[in-house]
Amino acid sequence: MPDLTPHLPAGRKARIGIVGTGFIATGLTRLLLRQPDLTVSYVLSRRPAADCHHFPAPGQVGNDIQALIDHSDLVVECSGDVLHGTMVIDRVIAAGLPVVTMEAELQVTTGSYFVDRGLLTEAEGDQPGCLAALHEDAVAMGFSPLVYGNIKGFLNNDPAPDEMRYWAEKQGISLTQVTGATDGTKVQVEQALVANGLGARITQTGLSYLEAADLHSAGNTLGQLASARGHALSDCVMSAPAPAPKLPAGVFITATHDPEQQSALNYYKLGDGPYYTLLRPFYLPHLEIPKTIRRVLGGGGVLLNNGLRPRASVGTLAKRPLLPGEYIAQGSGSFAVRGTALEIDDHPGHLPIGLMQQAHIKRRIEAGDLLTMDDVDLPDTLAVRAWQAILDRRR
Numbered sequence: 001m002p003d004l005t006p007h008l009p010a011g012r013k014a015r016i017g018i019v020g021t022g023f024i025a026t027g028l029t030r031l032l033l034r035q036p037d038l039t040v041s042y043v044l045s046r047r048p049a050a051d052c053h054h055f056p057a058p059g060q061v062g063n064d065i066q067a068l069i070d071h072s073d074l075v076v077e078c079s080g081d082v083l084h085g086t087m088v089i090d091r092v093i094a095a096g097l098p099v100v101t102m103e104a105e106l107q108v109t110t111g112s113y114f115v116d117r118g119l120l121t122e123a124e125g126d127q128p129g130c131l132a133a134l135h136e137d138a139v140a141m142g143f144s145p146l147v148y149g150n151i152k153g154f155l156n157n158d159p160a161p162d163e164m165r166y167w168a169e170k171q172g173i174s175l176t177q178v179t180g181a182t183d184g185t186k187v188q189v190e191q192a193l194v195a196n197g198l199g200a201r202i203t204q205t206g207l208s209y210l211e212a213a214d215l216h217s218a219g220n221t222l223g224q225l226a227s228a229r230g231h232a233l234s235d236c237v238m239s240a241p242a243p244a245p246k247l248p249a250g251v252f253i254t255a256t257h258d259p260e261q262q263s264a265l266n267y268y269k270l271g272d273g274p275y276y277t278l279l280r281p282f283y284l285p286h287l288e289i290p291k292t293i294r295r296v297l298g299g300g301g302v303l304l305n306n307g308l309r310p311r312a313s314v315g316t317l318a319k320r321p322l323l324p325g326e327y328i329a330q331g332s333g334s335f336a337v338r339g340t341a342l343e344i345d346d347h348p349g350h351l352p353i354g355l356m357q358q359a360h361i362k363r364r365i366e367a368g369d370l371l372t373m374d375d376v377d378l379p380d381t382l383a384v385r386a387w388q389a390i391l392d393r394r395r
Contacts, residue, residue: 008073014297015041017072019088020079021055023173024102027286028076029056038290042071044079044088069095074293076123078102078286080177082354086110086383093118098296102285104128104186105332108193108314109354111306112393113386121302125288128193131251132304134280135198143255143276146226147219148194150187150236151247155209157183158319161335176333185332185339185353187236189314192341195234196310203235205347206340210237213244219254219277226254234312250281309394314339315350315370322365331356337371344394349373355384 008014016038018025025043032040033056043061045052052061062068065088068075075092077085077099085106089099098119101107107122114120124133131148138145159182167182168175180186188207195202203225212218218237226233239247254277257265262273270276292303316331317340331337331353339353351371360377378384 008297013037013039014293015039015071015073016293017042017044017068017075017092019044019068019075019077019085021045021047021052021061022078022080023177024078024080024286024289025076026056028078028102028289029060031287031290033057035290038293041073042068044068046084065091068092069097072097074098074100074296076100076102076289076293077106080174081357082106082109083357083379083381083383086113086386087381089114089120090382093120100289100292100296102126102129102289104193105189105314105354107304107306108189108196108310108312109352110383110386110390111193112196112308112310112390115305115308119296119302120305121292121296122193122197122304123289123292124303125283125285125292127187127190127251127283128197129288129292129304130280130283131194131253132197134251134253134278136303138253138255138278142261143253143257143278145198145253145255146232146275147222147252147254148191148198148200148232148234149219149222149252149254150191150194151215151239151250151252152184152187152209152236153239153246153249154182155184155238157338158335159183174333176330178333179335180333180339183319183333183338185314188339188341189332189353191234191236192312192314193304193306195312195341196307197304198232198234200232200234201229202312202341202343203233205342207236210235211240212237212247213240215247215252215279216271216277218247219252220275223254223256223275248279248281250279250283252277252279254278310390311343311345313342313344313347313350314353315342315347316340316353316356318365318367318369318371320367322361324361324363326361328356328359328361331359340370342370344391351376352387355387
């Protein structure tokens with residue numbers, strides 16, 4: 001692959017284009033406006049620019065993809081919309097610009113379509129990017145990762161709309177975001193991306209949600225399972241119910257090391273082995289994106305992508321009966337369906353949750369059913385065509 005690192009004139013700030021004007025884009029823009037080496041050059045929105053007066057850089061907001069390309073050295077996609085984001089990335093990649101995403105759902109749905117066409121990487125900051133960074137650190141220290149773990153403190157597969165509206169308003173994020181995090185869709189997407197990008201496998205369809213009172217025991221259990229299966233695992237662990245202490249926030253890797261290092265690792269408070277758990281006790285999504293921007297600008301390449309031939313996907317599971325003719329605007333974060341991680345070969349024809357947008361149900365679907373592509377009418381979009389191209393490449 002040719003050198004895809006932008007070569008900037010000496011002394012000029014790198015021009016960063018942003019796709020989206022939501023929570024992540026707003027926070028990132030505020031941060032970039034204070035950086036000595038980076039600047040916000042253009043913000044692509046589908047809303048009229050006049051409606052974005054709340055945005056930290058309202059004068060930079062526009063609706064022209066070509067202007068985004070012309071005024072950027074690197075583009076950050078964080079719109080939260082797989083269909084829109086895929087179309088924008090296609091144009092940006094074709095123009096030869098690198099793309100950094102805070103968009104695990106896009107990565108796991110259509111990201112593989114772009115892997116051999118240009119530089120597309122997920123950013124450090126959300127759980128997948130943080131696990132990828134922790135992976136690099138662990139390998140550099142001689143560890144052999146066996147478990148890539150996400151930590152979740154609460155799960156409700158079918159939360160009530162009123163409850164989700166309350167939390168969305170309280171936390172200042174969208175209703176779809178808070179619902180997708182609560183019903184598990186977000187973590188399913190994240191761990192499927194981690195599996196594809198770091199050469200692991202999901203532990204099982206829907207992940208295990210192993211309950212544990214402490215991270216060390218959870219890591220040991222999953223480490224033993226990974227050793228027995230002969231490959232690394234991507235999974236999520238749950239805090240055991242009260243009165244057990246809540247697991248820390250963050251992500252973790254459980255790994256083995258050279259037996260000759262056992263006494264040193266014990267001295268360093270990692271235990272007797274053979275499984276050692278490394279915790280990264282925070283993730284700060286938009287605050288960490290500049291690290292990946294600078295990585296790419298400095299020639300460091302991809303941190304994490306979905307791979308050329310992914311094994312894992314995230315299917316669409318009905319939360320309730322769905323009726324013929326019913327319209328579902330967006331699957332992720334809806335009260336009709338949720339996402340479940342799965343192996344593509346085990347579920348041919350499944351409908352990825354990332355494609356469940358502007359969808360019309362064709363036949364009755366029962367609660368708990370896994371939807372297939374034949375169950376819905378979808379608009380003809382690049383995202384749908386990209387997904388088919390990914391499947392064709394895997395054959």
